[in-house]
Amino acid sequence: MDNTFFAYRDGGLHASEVALDRLAEEIGTPFYCYSGDALEHGYRSFAAALAGLPATICYALKANSNQAVIKTFADLGAGADVVSEGELRRAMAAGVPTEKIVFAGVGKTAAEMIAGLDAGILQFNVESLAELELLSQVASQRGTTAPVAVRVNPDVDAGTLDKITTGRADSKFGIDAGAARDYLRTVKSMPGIRFEGLAVHIGSQLTDIAPYRTAFQRLIALYHELRAAGLPLRRVDLGGGIGISYKHDLQAQFAETEERMQTYAAMVHGLVDGLDADLVFEPGRLLVGNAGLLVTRVLYVKDSDTRRFVIVDAAMNDLIRPSLYDAWHEILPVKAAPEGTALQPVDVVGPVCESTDTFAKQRPLPPLAKGDLLVFSSAGAYSFVMASTYNSRPLPPEVLVRGGRFAVVRERMNYDTMIGQDRLPDWLSDGAAQPTDQASPARALRHAAPAQPIRSAG
Numbered sequence: 001m002d003n004t005f006f007a008y009r010d011g012g013l014h015a016s017e018v019a020l021d022r023l024a025e026e027i028g029t030p031f032y033c034y035s036g037d038a039l040e041h042g043y044r045s046f047a048a049a050l051a052g053l054p055a056t057i058c059y060a061l062k063a064n065s066n067q068a069v070i071k072t073f074a075d076l077g078a079g080a081d082v083v084s085e086g087e088l089r090r091a092m093a094a095g096v097p098t099e100k101i102v103f104a105g106v107g108k109t110a111a112e113m114i115a116g117l118d119a120g121i122l123q124f125n126v127e128s129l130a131e132l133e134l135l136s137q138v139a140s141q142r143g144t145t146a147p148v149a150v151r152v153n154p155d156v157d158a159g160t161l162d163k164i165t166t167g168r169a170d171s172k173f174g175i176d177a178g179a180a181r182d183y184l185r186t187v188k189s190m191p192g193i194r195f196e197g198l199a200v201h202i203g204s205q206l207t208d209i210a211p212y213r214t215a216f217q218r219l220i221a222l223y224h225e226l227r228a229a230g231l232p233l234r235r236v237d238l239g240g241g242i243g244i245s246y247k248h249d250l251q252a253q254f255a256e257t258e259e260r261m262q263t264y265a266a267m268v269h270g271l272v273d274g275l276d277a278d279l280v281f282e283p284g285r286l287l288v289g290n291a292g293l294l295v296t297r298v299l300y301v302k303d304s305d306t307r308r309f310v311i312v313d314a315a316m317n318d319l320i321r322p323s324l325y326d327a328w329h330e331i332l333p334v335k336a337a338p339e340g341t342a343l344q345p346v347d348v349v350g351p352v353c354e355s356t357d358t359f360a361k362q363r364p365l366p367p368l369a370k371g372d373l374l375v376f377s378s379a380g381a382y383s384f385v386m387a388s389t390y391n392s393r394p395l396p397p398e399v400l401v402r403g404g405r406f407a408v409v410r411e412r413m414n415y416d417t418m419i420g421q422d423r424l425p426d427w428l429s430d431g432a433a434q435p436t437d438q439a440s441p442a443r444a445l446r447h448a449a450p451a452q453p454i455r456s457a458g
Contacts, residue, residue: 004016004037006035006038006250006293007251008336011336012334012336013335013336015035015401015406016402016404017404018401020033020293020295020373023295023399023406024373027399027408027412028412029295029296029313029314029373030294030295030296030297030313030314031397031398031412032292032293032383032384032396032397032398032399033292033295033398033399033400034066034068034288034291034399034401035292035402036068036072036400036401036402037401037402037403038254038380039072040076042286042287042288042291043057043073043287044076045258046261046265046286049261049262049265049266050265050268050281052269053268053269053272053279054278054279055278055280055281056100056278056279057077057283058078058079058080058081058100058101058280058282059078059282059283060080060081060240060282060284060285061080061082061083061090061091062081062083062087063284063380063385064288064381064383064385065385066398066409066410067090067094067409068407068409069288069409070091070094070096073287074091074094074095074097078096079100079101079102080100081101081102081104081240081284082101082102082105083104083105084112085112085115088101088103088115089115098119098120098122099121099122100122101116101119101121101122102121102122102123102124102149102237102280102282103121103124104151104199104201104282105125108131108135110134113134113135113139113146114142116146117139117142117144122147122280123148123149123196123235123237123280124146124148124149125151125199126149126175129175129179132150132190135148135192136190136193139192139193140192144192145194146193146194147194147196148193148194148196148197149197149198149199149235150175150180150195150197150198150199151198151199151201151237152177152180152200152218152219152222153175153176154214154215154219155177156211156214156215177218180198181222181225181226184226185226185229188230188231195232195233196233196234196235197223197235197237197280198222198223198226198233198236198237199280200215200237200239201240201241202215202239202241203241204240204243205241205243206241207260209264209267212264212267213267213271216271217271219236219238220272220275227276234276234277234278235279236275236277236278236279237279237280237282238279238282239281240281240282240283240285242261242264242285243257243285243286244257244285244286244289244378244381245260245290246328246330246377250330253377253378254290257286257289261286284381288380289378289380289381290377290380291380292378292380292381292383292384293375293379293380294314294318294329294375294379294383294396295334295373295375296374297312297313297371297373297374298310298312298368298369298371298373298374299311299313301369307346307362308344308345308346308347310346310347310348310365310368310374311349311350312349312350312351312374314359314376314396315350315351315352315390316352316356316357317388317389317391318350318384318387318393318395319359319379319383320386321382321383321386322358323354323356323358328360329376329377329378329379330376331348331365331375331377332377333368333373334372334373337367341366342366343364343366344365344367345362345363345365346360346362346363346365347360347361347362347363348360348374351391352390352393353391359376384396384398384410389418394412394413394414394415396412397410397411
């Protein structure tokens with residue numbers, strides 16, 4: 001598949017038909033940019049690969065919870081996979097039908113259970129017997145019944161980074177398969193609980209299909225066993241976690257990711273053939289990861305005896321994945337380098353006062369100078385959603401592009417908003433300085449919110 005979502009045209013990198021240098025001039029840097037065209041393509045491709053299956057696709061909000069992103073998928077027919085009351089509220093506010101919402105997570109509170117029950121969600125993915133007992137109590141007290149899928153831990157190593165593996169026996173996620181089998185065969189029913197299915201999720205960023213096959217085979221075997229024992233199960237939740245391509249050029253990222261998705265779907269078709277169950281899928285990164293960029297500007301280029309540092313205005317508070325996971329993001333200039341330009345290794349770093357505020361070490365890049373624009377690709381998932389205001393740096397804006405139009409779908413946080421969240425106790429001086437945003441013209445531009453929500457790039 002040719003990538004037309006992020007491509008160089010007339011010497012400059014574009015998101016769909018919108019030039020990124022123009023967005024940077026108008027909005028300031030750093031900022032996140034998502035392609036609505038890429039979001040739609042990703043969802044439609046996944047849905048088409050699952051055609052013929054009784055499947056509900058529930059977008060995993062934890063990957064990117066911007067309302068415009070959720071609404072894009074909701075309008076295409078997606079449900080939602082949520083892990084908190086906040087995500088539940090976001091999904092509902094974006095128009096996701098509540099009967100297509102799955103509430104997962106290992107630490108649901110009673111209040112969150114009540115919110116899910118009152119909303120009438122599709123199912124709670126229960127991850128411990130203690131949680132099941134609390135949900136039974138809460139539902140019974142409210143005179144209702146909670147639809148439940150028991151999340152089984154199949155003890156399968158996904159072969160990914162330890163920090164994003166969730167299906168091993170030493171993981172906090174899910175109920176041991178043997179314990180789940182014994183419990184459900186013995187109990188079969190609980191007050192306020194309607195057992196409707198089994199669920200599994202073994203991790204994130206899986207690029208090998210083999211662990212999926214093993215986990216799904218174990219889950220399906222358990223499903224058959226419990227059905228034979230008399231449990232009225234009718235749903236199998238196969239989770240998400242399909243990996244995307246990070247270490248490739250913009251063209252190859254989309255092509256390789258789609259090929260992996262097609263291989264996954266073919267495997268699922270084969271395993272569930274003849275299975276009497278509705279299916280739930282919870283893709284997140286697969287749909288949004290390659291659909292986003294972080295755009296930043298070079299502040300300084302600094303040479304030492306052994307290194308060249310490119311200091312940019314984005315920082316680990318804006319994109320923490322490299323610092324947290326040693327994650328790789330391709331780094332590209334917005335202005336295309338002339339063909340044959342020699343590359344030189346540089347360290348790309350941010351301004352935060354931490355040594356870990358480093359995006360790449362000894363990355364080969366064309367010559368760069370103050371004011372040049374760079375992008376970090378594959379920044380649509382687990383990027384802005386994990387951002388913070390560390391070092392009192394305001395959160396960056398998010399922009400959604402569709403064809404030749406763009407909209408700021410989250411404004412840049414200003415200093416008044418950030419400082420105004422704090423409250424002084426009554427024993428401190430009444431004369432304490434109040435928040436002010438008396439920025440220089442350049443900083444004012446950087447933190448200004450666009451006056452119009454939707455514009456044409458033409």
